[in-house]
Amino acid sequence: MPEGTAAMTPRTAPDALIAELKDLLGERLSTAAAVREQHGRDESFHPVAPPDAVAFAQSTEEVAAIVKACARVGVPVVAFGTGTSLEGHVAAIHGGICIDVSGMNRIVAVRPEDMDVTVQAGVTRKQLNEHLRDTGLFFPIDPGADASLGGMAATRASGTNAVRYGTMRENVLALTVVLADGRIIRTARRARKSAAGYDLTRLFVGSEGTLGVITEVTLKLYGIPEAILSAVCPFPGVAEAVNTVIQTIQTGVPIARIEFLDDNQIRAVNNFSKTSYAEVPTLFFEFHGSDAGVAEQVEMVQAIAAEHGGTDFQWARSTEDRERLWHARHNAYYAGLSMKPGGKGFSSDVCVPISRLAECIVETKKDLEASDLFTAVVGHVGDGNFHVLFVFDPDNPAEIAEAKRLNARVVDRALAMDGTCTGEHGVGLGKMQYLEAEHGRDALDVMAAVKRALDPANIMNPGKVVGV
Amino acid sequence: MPEGTAAMTPRTAPDALIAELKDLLGERLSTAAAVREQHGRDESFHPVAPPDAVAFAQSTEEVAAIVKACARVGVPVVAFGTGTSLEGHVAAIHGGICIDVSGMNRIVAVRPEDMDVTVQAGVTRKQLNEHLRDTGLFFPIDPGADASLGGMAATRASGTNAVRYGTMRENVLALTVVLADGRIIRTARRARKSAAGYDLTRLFVGSEGTLGVITEVTLKLYGIPEAILSAVCPFPGVAEAVNTVIQTIQTGVPIARIEFLDDNQIRAVNNFSKTSYAEVPTLFFEFHGSDAGVAEQVEMVQAIAAEHGGTDFQWARSTEDRERLWHARHNAYYAGLSMKPGGKGFSSDVCVPISRLAECIVETKKDLEASDLFTAVVGHVGDGNFHVLFVFDPDNPAEIAEAKRLNARVVDRALAMDGTCTGEHGVGLGKMQYLEAEHGRDALDVMAAVKRALDPANIMNPGKVVGV
Numbered sequence: 001m002p003e004g005t006a007a008m009t010p011r012t013a014p015d016a017l018i019a020e021l022k023d024l025l026g027e028r029l030s031t032a033a034a035v036r037e038q039h040g041r042d043e044s045f046h047p048v049a050p051p052d053a054v055a056f057a058q059s060t061e062e063v064a065a066i067v068k069a070c071a072r073v074g075v076p077v078v079a080f081g082t083g084t085s086l087e088g089h090v091a092a093i094h095g096g097i098c099i100d101v102s103g104m105n106r107i108v109a110v111r112p113e114d115m116d117v118t119v120q121a122g123v124t125r126k127q128l129n130e131h132l133r134d135t136g137l138f139f140p141i142d143p144g145a146d147a148s149l150g151g152m153a154a155t156r157a158s159g160t161n162a163v164r165y166g167t168m169r170e171n172v173l174a175l176t177v178v179l180a181d182g183r184i185i186r187t188a189r190r191a192r193k194s195a196a197g198y199d200l201t202r203l204f205v206g207s208e209g210t211l212g213v214i215t216e217v218t219l220k221l222y223g224i225p226e227a228i229l230s231a232v233c234p235f236p237g238v239a240e241a242v243n244t245v246i247q248t249i250q251t252g253v254p255i256a257r258i259e260f261l262d263d264n265q266i267r268a269v270n271n272f273s274k275t276s277y278a279e280v281p282t283l284f285f286e287f288h289g290s291d292a293g294v295a296e297q298v299e300m301v302q303a304i305a306a307e308h309g310g311t312d313f314q315w316a317r318s319t320e321d322r323e324r325l326w327h328a329r330h331n332a333y334y335a336g337l338s339m340k341p342g343g344k345g346f347s348s349d350v351c352v353p354i355s356r357l358a359e360c361i362v363e364t365k366k367d368l369e370a371s372d373l374f375t376a377v378v379g380h381v382g383d384g385n386f387h388v389l390f391v392f393d394p395d396n397p398a399e400i401a402e403a404k405r406l407n408a409r410v411v412d413r414a415l416a417m418d419g420t421c422t423g424e425h426g427v428g429l430g431k432m433q434y435l436e437a438e439h440g441r442d443a444l445d446v447m448a449a450v451k452r453a454l455d456p457a458n459i460m461n462p463g464k465v466v467g468v
Numbered sequence: 469m470p471e472g473t474a475a476m477t478p479r480t481a482p483d484a485l486i487a488e489l490k491d492l493l494g495e496r497l498s499t500a501a502a503v504r505e506q507h508g509r510d511e512s513f514h515p516v517a518p519p520d521a522v523a524f525a526q527s528t529e530e531v532a533a534i535v536k537a538c539a540r541v542g543v544p545v546v547a548f549g550t551g552t553s554l555e556g557h558v559a560a561i562h563g564g565i566c567i568d569v570s571g572m573n574r575i576v577a578v579r580p581e582d583m584d585v586t587v588q589a590g591v592t593r594k595q596l597n598e599h600l601r602d603t604g605l606f607f608p609i610d611p612g613a614d615a616s617l618g619g620m621a622a623t624r625a626s627g628t629n630a631v632r633y634g635t636m637r638e639n640v641l642a643l644t645v646v647l648a649d650g651r652i653i654r655t656a657r658r659a660r661k662s663a664a665g666y667d668l669t670r671l672f673v674g675s676e677g678t679l680g681v682i683t684e685v686t687l688k689l690y691g692i693p694e695a696i697l698s699a700v701c702p703f704p705g706v707a708e709a710v711n712t713v714i715q716t717i718q719t720g721v722p723i724a725r726i727e728f729l730d731d732n733q734i735r736a737v738n739n740f741s742k743t744s745y746a747e748v749p750t751l752f753f754e755f756h757g758s759d760a761g762v763a764e765q766v767e768m769v770q771a772i773a774a775e776h777g778g779t780d781f782q783w784a785r786s787t788e789d790r791e792r793l794w795h796a797r798h799n800a801y802y803a804g805l806s807m808k809p810g811g812k813g814f815s816s817d818v819c820v821p822i823s824r825l826a827e828c829i830v831e832t833k834k835d836l837e838a839s840d841l842f843t844a845v846v847g848h849v850g851d852g853n854f855h856v857l858f859v860f861d862p863d864n865p866a867e868i869a870e871a872k873r874l875n876a877r878v879v880d881r882a883l884a885m886d887g888t889c890t891g892e893h894g895v896g897l898g899k900m901q902y903l904e905a906e907h908g909r910d911a912l913d914v915m916a917a918v919k920r921a922l923d924p925a926n927i928m929n930p931g932k933v934v935g936v
Contacts, residue, residue: 113823156663167661185911191819192851193635194888195624196906198915202670223720252691351659355581383660420662443653447666453921
């Protein structure tokens with residue numbers, strides 16, 4: 001499925017650069033094949049493209065020194081957090097140096113009174129929430145994987161909680177970034193709002209390492225709600241489930257999570273997580289608020305669901321029950337893969353205006369049902385975002401072609417509805433082919449102009465997001 | 469108070485350009501002195517700098533044609549909405565053509581089912597909310613002035629509701645923009661979230677016309693709350709009032725508005741709006757939610773206020789009573805000016821992390837009380853944002869110098885607290901001098917690189933935001 005890799009020339013790191021980085025980092029610079037291989041892949045189907053070496057950085061200053069050394073000889077730099085991206089973001093398709101920031105896992109400052117935190121880029125979301133446990137605060141963005149917060153900022157990640165708390169776009173207050181020439185900037189102060197010049201924070205959020213390397217992230221935090229309640233409810237059909245979501249959002253219920261899983265996905269979840277949900281289109285919910293507020297939300301959502309034939313709510317109130325429920329949901333991708341031993345998966349990620357969501361999913365399901373491929377639909381439907389997981393035999397060209405055909409139809413359908421080809425996974429290698437249809441040539445030219453302005457030698461994760 | 473205007477060379481529009489635009493626009497191209505004068509000023513103290521001509525555009529395509537004509541001869545373009553900016557944003561300090569978009573006042577599409585709307589840039593926020601009246605939806609961002617939505621996007625405006633609903637940064641879904649060479653782009657689709665490339669929407673929001681001219685804006689809308697309740701409460705001192713705000717925010721109360729007015733500001737309001745509030749530090753509140761939700765919020769805020777000596781709540785429930793209350797608040801600027809006949813005003817706009825807010829305002833009040841100048845403090849304190857209005861005799865250099873001295877101290881204090889020099893007014897001419905202290909030279913270089921990449925001939929509102 002990888003695209004756009006044809007005409008690229010690897011720019012191999014010269015021995016002198018490797019030696020210079022070895023001097024700087026000692027044992028923390030690795031050229032071992034296994035280490036390079038592990039850093040040349042993410043969780044997607046895109047083929048491995050190992051870097052020439054992996055530099056395990058421990059500070060912003062070290063990242064700056066590595067980038068400076070690479071810039072001097074025009075060698076690419078690819079940042080690496082946990083390798084959980086889904087579009088080949090970390091593949092070193094031009095060769096070069098991978099900067100692994102997983103060792104930059106220090107929580108720099110927690111400021112409960114300002115409800116914000118500054119972390120090094122390698123801190124993962126679970127590590128952060130574990131650290132926050134006694135403060136009464138939490139960081140809500142949850143893409144499923146225990147990704148690094150630097151990586152989540154770089155890909156503009158979101159996930160199940162975004163319908164209430166927003167995405168990384170809304171929750172990053174400031175970044176420390178190493179530029180393509182090794183200079184270090186901070187993109188903003190900690191004030192909650194500012195009109196002091198161009199929004200550099202939002203420029204780097206979602207830039208996927210192509211404009212600079214994110215080394216520190218300052219994030220908004222939220223008070224842990226007084227009451228949290230989760231639920232699962234089966235529906236008679238796809239349209240009934242999705243229309244329940246649409247009406248919930250339009251009514252303004254401040255729901256924290258509202259997730260759709262189709263019949264195939266539920267079957268896969270039951271198989272993988274040993275659950276016994278009815279194998280029909282299903283919604284997973286979570287309500288956050290005061291006791292009274294949650295009760296009010298529940299009452300509204302139950303009434304809406306009942307209008308659409310959804311009456312059999314299963315509730316999860318205790319932390320353990322809620323965790324079990326969301327664990328099953330979070331493993332949906334692996335559950336899908338488990339349905340075809342030896343199969344590989346890839347996932348669409350379209351997002352449409354909510355009024356078009358039912359139509360978009362229903363039409364897509366018709367396509368999928370007419371295919372022999374195993375597919376599963378799961379989605380952050382409160383935002384209009386859903387994924388189709390395609391599971392195929394990587395050695396069977398006909399299955400690969402079928403997955404590509406179905407995926408292209410999902411993307412075309414979403415774009416025709418004024419939607420986007422990627423709600424949260426990012427562009428990487430896999431979505432570059434759709435950006436012109438989504439944004440138009442002239443808007444892509446603006447992106448390319450920004451890329452050239454900030455990275456004139458094209459060394460920052462080259463060949464991703466936007467061609468130059 | 470204007471800064472940075474010294475070394476600028478006006479690039480006067482040649483007669484041939486004026487003739488070309490006259491051909492294009494007929495009567496809608498004006499070179500009348502009064503029209504030019506009116507378009508060379510905003511509501512600030514910055515001196516008038518009239519453009520060479522004013523083009524009254526009626527469509528995106530017309531704006532594109534005007535920009536193309538200007539680009540061919542390297543003449544500056546300054547976009548103009550309602551002229552209610554506060555930092556000299558529209559002053560044509562290099563000469564050139566002003567594009568007045570106030571005639572682009574068409575509401576292009578209201579989509580209640582998606583809770584969004586697309587408007588031409590000249591639509592004002594009051595016009596939009598009037599139009600939405602029967603839909604049950606509203607657009608919350610309220611900077612006081614009845615500004616154009618294009619201008620609000622261009623300056624990253626916010627105001628009294630931002631504490632709950634965010635600023636223009638969070639509420640613009642997509643923009644149509646005319647680039648510096650006259651090409652037209654749309655920055656994003658209408659999906660609520662997207663990870664499809666660089667965030668062009670956020671790049672243009674807050675760029676103050678220096679990267680392109682915004683011609684259409686797609687905005688999020690919100691359901692009008694079931695219950696709205698406003699209140700005014702006096703406090704024994706500045707610290708008590710501000711600490712009530714801090715605790716309210718830290719408790720996570722989803723308050724819609726929480727505004728601070730100091731004793732001088734209340735005195736000015738009483739004088740100007742014929743109200744009779746106690747002339748002490750005061751908070752103005754607004755609560756949005758369900759009936760039960762508002763009751764719960766009120767209970768929590770009353771308890772917090774009582775701990776800080778704020779017990780005398782005056783409630784406003786009916787639309788008329790609430791409008792009277794907020795009308796008084798919105799006229800705070802004019803009320804302040806009324807305290808010194810013939811006086812001119814300018815306003816600081818710092819924003820700090822909320823934990824530092826009480827200290828910042830208390831220290832600032834000490835400075836102000838030691839001065840003979842009339843000053844008033846008013847703020848969107850839920851965000852950490854407040855304004856000091858300095859009122860002075862424009863013919864008295866000592867008073868001007870004193871205002872500048874006090875203002876510089878407020879900015880320095882905010883920056884030392886990891887705050888910003890401008891929370892919502894934008895940079896324009898007046899704040900350029902503070903950007904290096906706020907962002908550092910290297911981050912400013914990134915802004916300048918972006919500016920040069922998108923506007924290589926420096927014709928888009930030149931001399932504002934960032935020097936190139």
